[in-house]
Amino acid sequence: MKQYKKILACYDSSVNSSRAIKHAVSLARTYDAKLYIIYVVEKTHPVNFLDRKEYLKLVKDFGKKILKRKVQSIKNNEQITAEPILKQGNVADEIIKFAKNERCDLIVVGSKGFGVMLRFFLGSVSNKLATYGKTPVLIIK
Amino acid sequence: MKQYKKILACYDSSVNSSRAIKHAVSLARTYDAKLYIIYVVEKTHPVNFLDRKEYLKLVKDFGKKILKRKVQSIKNNEQITAEPILKQGNVADEIIKFAKNERCDLIVVGSKGFGVMLRFFLGSVSNKLATYGKTPVLIIK
Numbered sequence A, B: 001m002k003q004y005k006k007i008l009a010c011y012d013s014s015v016n017s018s019r020a021i022k023h024a025v026s027l028a029r030t031y032d033a034k035l036y037i038i039y040v041v042e043k044t045h046p047v048n049f050l051d052r053k054e055y056l057k058l059v060k061d062f063g064k065k066i067l068k069r070k071v072q073s074i075k076n077n078e079q080i081t082a083e084p085i086l087k088q089g090n091v092a093d094e095i096i097k098f099a100k101n102e103r104c105d106l107i108v109v110g111s112k113g114f115g116v117m118l119r120f121f122l123g124s125v126s127n128k129l130a131t132y133g134k135t136p137v138l139i140i141k
Helices: A015-031 A052-078 A091-101 A116-122 A125-131 B015-031 B052-078 B091-101 B116-122 B125-131
Strands: A006-010 A034-042 A082-089 A106-110 A137-140 B006-010 B034-042 B082-089 B106-110 B137-140
Touching: A006 A015, A006 A091, A015 A034, A015 A052, A015 A106, A015 A137, A015 B015, A034 A052, A034 A091, A052 A082, A082 A091, A091 A106, A091 A125, A106 A125, A125 A137, A125 B125, B006 B015, B006 B091, B015 B034, B015 B052, B015 B106, B015 B137, B034 B052, B034 B091, B052 B082, B082 B091, B091 B106, B091 B125, B106 B125, B125 B137
Parallel strands: A006 A034, A006 A106, A034 A082, A106 A137, B006 B034, B006 B106, B034 B082, B106 B137
Antiparallel strands: A137 B137
């Protein structure tokens, strides 16, 4: 029996999340697993400095762009097809929900990322993933 | 380049840690990595109900026994040679120290275990491993 059939890697373009992607790609190749790469547009973050709709559109466009780039670079450099996933909501909740719905065997996430301010508001996403949900979590430092 | 060359799995005979061992064994086989299995005798735990020395000896004997059994069962059932490691001190600190000194690429740990009371005193070992240290941590639920 394959230990990992579906791997969900969290990506936000930070150095830590790029390292997480590297591990996820190695595991997906080694276990011949399906690889998803997820970016979540944080909706619960309080926004004062911009119109809320405008802000969400900006972040959504950013997410689409970095996912597209990362999936392309994995295809070019690693010959692996990853599926990009864009969600909106609370980051940890959306990751846990997707992993559950798609029956992922493993979540791979960087220990930092999402920016200092955002982490201040959100708490550590990796800690939440480690504590809640049923899916094994690999935390990359 | 192999992603994982040295894997450190934490074991305390709990159901969760047994699941962690299963993942660690699969990864060690798949990546042809060296596998360590560690049990830490918690020394910082306050003991009132027994003589301290007597208590530590009991826990140490327990650790030795479960490590021996687990290593033997991995050898018999999985044809993999794991190295048992017994340490004394603070559980998370000793695991992080060993991983650093031996240059492990990965720590595999159950999200629970070590008993409800001990966790109350210690906090969650997996959370500490996820937060401190530099080694990637795989947390099994």
